[in-house]
Amino acid sequence: MNTLLRISFYFLVLLFVGDSICLAQSHYGSYQPAIEGSIDQMYQANSQKPLGGLFAPEFTRTLTLMGGANFLDTGPNVSLESGGDLPGSGFGASSGSALSFAFGRRHNYRLRSEIELALRENDVSVIGPDETLRAYSVMKNFLFDLQTSSRFTPYVGAGLGWSSIELDRPGDAFDNDAGTFSYQAIGGVATKLSRAADLVVEYRFFESTEANLNDDINLGIAYRAHNIFLGLKFEY
Numbered sequence: 001m002n003t004l005l006r007i008s009f010y011f012l013v014l015l016f017v018g019d020s021i022c023l024a025q026s027h028y029g030s031y032q033p034a035i036e037g038s039i040d041q042m043y044q045a046n047s048q049k050p051l052g053g054l055f056a057p058e059f060t061r062t063l064t065l066m067g068g069a070n071f072l073d074t075g076p077n078v079s080l081e082s083g084g085d086l087p088g089s090g091f092g093a094s095s096g097s098a099l100s101f102a103f104g105r106r107h108n109y110r111l112r113s114e115i116e117l118a119l120r121e122n123d124v125s126v127i128g129p130d131e132t133l134r135a136y137s138v139m140k141n142f143l144f145d146l147q148t149s150s151r152f153t154p155y156v157g158a159g160l161g162w163s164s165i166e167l168d169r170p171g172d173a174f175d176n177d178a179g180t181f182s183y184q185a186i187g188g189v190a191t192k193l194s195r196a197a198d199l200v201v202e203y204r205f206f207e208s209t210e211a212n213l214n215d216d217i218n219l220g221i222a223y224r225a226h227n228i229f230l231g232l233k234f235e236y
Contacts, residue, residue, distance in 0.1 A: 047108040054113065059105040062112060066202065066231025070098040070120045072133070074224040093133070096122030098227050102141065106235060112143040116159065120206070120225055127219070130170050135208070135223050137163040137182055145190075153198075157186035165211040165223050176219065178211035188229070196236055202229040 039060065046053025053059075072093040098121070104114025120135040139161030146154045166177040188202030204227040213219045 043106075043108040047110070053107040054111065056107060059107055060235055062102075062104045062106055062114060062233060062235050064100070064102040064104075064114065064116075064200065064231060064233040066100040066200065066229040068098050068202075068227055068229035068231075070096040070122055071226045071228075072096070072122050072124070072224070073226060074222060093122050093124045096120065098225075098229065100229060100231070104141070109147060110145045112145065112155075112157075114141050114143070115139070116141055116161075120227070124167075126167060126221075127169065132168040133221070133223075134166045134168065135163050135182075135206075135225070136166070137161055137206075139182065139184065141184075141186065143186065151192040153190045153192070155186075155188055155190065159184045159186065163208050163211075163223065165208065165213060165221055167213050167219070167221070176213040178213050180208045180211040180223070182206065182208040182223075190233060193232075196234055198233040198235075200229070200231050200233050202231070203227065204229065 042058045043053075046056045046058065049056050074093075098118065100116055100118040102114040102116035104112055106112050116137070116139040118135075118137045118139065120137075122133050124131050124133045126133070139159040141157055141159035143155050143157035146156070148154070160181075160183050162179060163182040164177055164179050169176060184204050184206040186202065186204050188200055190198040190200045193199055206223070206225045206227060208223040210220045210222040213221060
């Protein structure tokens with residue numbers, strides 16, 4: 001990925017980490033610490049508002065950190081600019097890794113929303129050997145918790161956002177990356193560890209529209225992947 005995109009991504013990481021430490025109440029609404037006794041009343045009031053209190057000014061905060069496996073389910077569209085297939089081109093991918101950081105709000109006992117930064121990486125063979133395919137994404141996710149009488153809380157969700165898809169080729173002096181629209185489906189289970197912390201196990205299906213990574217050879221990739229995540233979610 002080119003220098004500007006890298007700087008932008010890491011700037012967003014720092015921005016969201018900073019937000020997780022201190023939010024300006026005048027901009028984000030009236031934050032309510034999760035230890036206060038008024039939380040029950042706030043959640044109940046929000047649940048009676050439009051969209052479950054999604055735009056209500058009162059909320060608690062969430063912070064989710066996850067890591068896991070990334071399984072590619074995609075194939076590139078590779079051809080020469082003048083037409084025809086690129087000799088020797090094909091596609092192979094090994095299982096890879098994924099990291100996710102998300103900061104958000106809980107609006108009521110069932111509804112959460114978050115902004116997520118994620119990195120997915122796999123060793124691949126698209127044009128030649130020893131290549132690496134990466135996806136840097138910024139997503140807005142909406143999650144719905146399914147209340148149970150046990151310590152386990154299943155949940156489902158969906159997200160929309162933007163991704164930068166990058167193909168890192170050894171010795172290649174050209175940028176092979178492009179930005180593209182992305183979306184994902186989410187399903188998982190949270191296990192209560194304490195009043196403020198949950199262990200989460202999660203599956204995600206992540207997909208992007210086709211990104212043209214290199215105009216010279218018409219290298220287009222519609223990124224598609226399956227993820228298994230394990231992590232921690234904090235509410236405060």
